[in-house]
Structure formats: C-alpha cells, structure tokens
Amino acid sequence: xxxxxxxxxxxxxxxxxxxxxxxxxxxxxxxxxxxxxxxxxxxxxxxxxxxxxxxxxxxxxxxxxxxxxxxxxxxxxxxxxxxxxxxxxxxxxxxxxxxxxxxxxxxxxxxx
Amino acid sequence: xxxxxxxxxxxxxxxxxxxxxxxxxxxxxxxxxxxxxxxxxxxxxxxxxxxxxxxxxxxxxxxxxxxxxxxxxxxxxxxxxxxxxxxxxxxxxxxxxxxxxxxxxxxxxxxxx
Numbered sequence: 001x002x003x004x005x006x007x008x009x010x011x012x013x014x015x016x017x018x019x020x021x022x023x024x025x026x027x028x029x030x031x032x033x034x035x036x037x038x039x040x041x042x043x044x045x046x047x048x049x050x051x052x053x054x055x056x057x058x059x060x061x062x063x064x065x066x067x068x069x070x071x072x073x074x075x076x077x078x079x080x081x082x083x084x085x086x087x088x089x090x091x092x093x094x095x096x097x098x099x100x101x102x103x104x105x106x107x108x109x110x111x112x
Numbered sequence: 113x114x115x116x117x118x119x120x121x122x123x124x125x126x127x128x129x130x131x132x133x134x135x136x137x138x139x140x141x142x143x144x145x146x147x148x149x150x151x152x153x154x155x156x157x158x159x160x161x162x163x164x165x166x167x168x169x170x171x172x173x174x175x176x177x178x179x180x181x182x183x184x185x186x187x188x189x190x191x192x193x194x195x196x197x198x199x200x201x202x203x204x205x206x207x208x209x210x211x212x213x214x215x216x217x218x219x220x221x222x223x224x225x
Contacts, residue, residue: 004155031211040121042217043156043201050211058212090155097205098144098163101213103155 002027004104006091012110013081021076021107023091031094032074033058033101034066036087043090049074081111115139116204118216126224131189133219135202138183142204142214147176147187150199150218159200160187192223 004025013019025032033048035058045058049068063085065077074093078085088108092101117136125131135145143164148156162169162176162185169176175188189196199218206212 033211033213035215040217042118043203043215045213045215048211048213056211059214092155097207097210097213100146100158100161101148101156103148103157105155106153 002102004091004093004102006089006104006107008107009105010108012112014112015082016080019078019081019109021078021089021091021109023074023076023104024072025074025091025093025102026072027093027102028071029093029095029102030071031096031099031101032068033092034064034074034076035090035092036060037090037106038087046076046089081109083111085109086111113138114217115142116202116214116216118200118202118219120219121217122220122222124222124224125192127194128191131187131192131196131221131223133187133189133200133202133221135185135187135216136183137185137204137214139204139206139214140183141206141208143207144205145176145178145185146203146205147174148201148203149196150201156201189221192221194223194225197221197223 034046035043047066091104094101146161147159150156
C-alpha cells in the first residue's frame with residue numbers, strides 16, 4: 001500500500017530536549033516536505049526536499065532541521081524544542097511541483 | 113504576507129445543494145493549484161488540481177475554476193453530501209521555486225442532512 005508514515009504520532013516533551021520525528025514514504029517520490037498546522041493558520045511549510053541531499057527552507061524554518069540522506073526518509077529534528085513549537089506536524093511526498101502531495105497521518109507534538 | 117487566502121473560515125450548506133469554496137492568491141508566479149480535503153485526526157488528501165493554462169477542471173462532483181486575471185479560484189461541489197463535511201485547503205505551487213508549496217488557512221465545510 002502506497003503511504004507516508006510518521007513516528008511518533010503523539011509526543012509530549014519538555015523544553016530543550018532534542019527530538020526527531022521520522023517520516024518515510026514507499027512511493028519512490030522525489031519531493032518531500034514538512035508542514036505544521038496551527039489553529040487559524042492553515043498548513044505552513046517548514047522545509048522541503050527535491051531529492052537526496054537537496055533541501056530548502058519553507059516559510060517557517062526557525063528552530064527546525066532536516067536531512068535527506070535516503071530518498072524514502074525525511075526526518076524532522078528539533079534540537080532545542082520550545083513551547084511555541086507545540087503543533088500538529090505533517091510530512092508529505094510527491095513526484096514534483098505539478099503533482100499532488102501525499103500526506104502522513106500527522107504527529108501531535110506538545111512542548112511543556 | 114499571506115499569498116494564498118481563503119477568506120471564509122466556514123461554510124454550511126444543505127445536502128444536495130451546491131458548495132462553493134473560494135481561494136484568492138497574490139503571487140502571479142503561481143502556475144499550479146490544488147485542493148485538499150482534511151478530516152479530523154487524518155492527514156490532508158488530494159481532491160482536484162488545475163494548471164494555470166486551464167480555466168476549469170472537472171472530476172465527478174468536484175469542479176475547480178480558475179480566473180487568472182482576478183487571481184481567484186473556486187471549488188464547486190455538486191451535489192453536496194454529508195460525507196463532504198471536512199476542512200478544505202487550497203494550495204499553490206510555481207515551477208520556478210520547485211518544492212515550495214503555499215497553502216491557505218482552510219475552510220470548514222459542513223453539509224447538513
């Protein structure tokens with residue numbers, strides 16, 4: 001089954017404790033992205049990647065890091081999480097800019 | 113600045129009637145537009161898209177219209193069904209910035225039986 005998986009689905013952590021949210025896709029997609037969804041603000045792109053070792057900043061990259069060492073994986077790293085990073089996070093993948101994105105089920109992160 | 117705007121946070125329609133969801137954009141470089149639907153506790157799923165070289169695209173009950181001069185697109189759902197109740201996001205891409213995707217804030221559609 002074609003899918004995007006994210007782990008964990010739910011995470012409660014404390015300020016400053018480094019964490020990684022994993023994302024994996026099995027569709028051999030070139031493009032992958034991370035978004036956060038906050039009430040009234042829609043989906044905002046954090047980082048995106050066009051291929052292995054090619055990443056770029058989205059609209060809200062501050063406080064986040066990503067890496068794309070393999071085509072199927074695109075982890076999101078929060079080196080020192082803060083309460084304003086409490087949000088619902090989605091990973092997505094696609095063939096390209098002129099193709100639809102496939103989204104993961106989301107990761108709800110709470111930073112205390 | 114918000115480059116993609118959905119000015120109606122919510123919309124309520126009766127089952128069987130038409131639902132019209134609107135989206136405005138400001139960046140004239142956008143050349144591909146998509147609509148996604150999102151149910152609670154799930155990720156968004158793709159609904160329909162349109163290229164800037166077209167002004168209409170149809171897929172079953174869903175039609176997207178694009179007015180480039182007004183920088184406006186709309187999603188029509190006919191007839192609306194209770195299962196269409198969800199949050200709808202419009203998104204815009206442009207090939208000169210491959211990988212970048214800009215979403216609106218979403219419109220919550222409620223279809224009443």
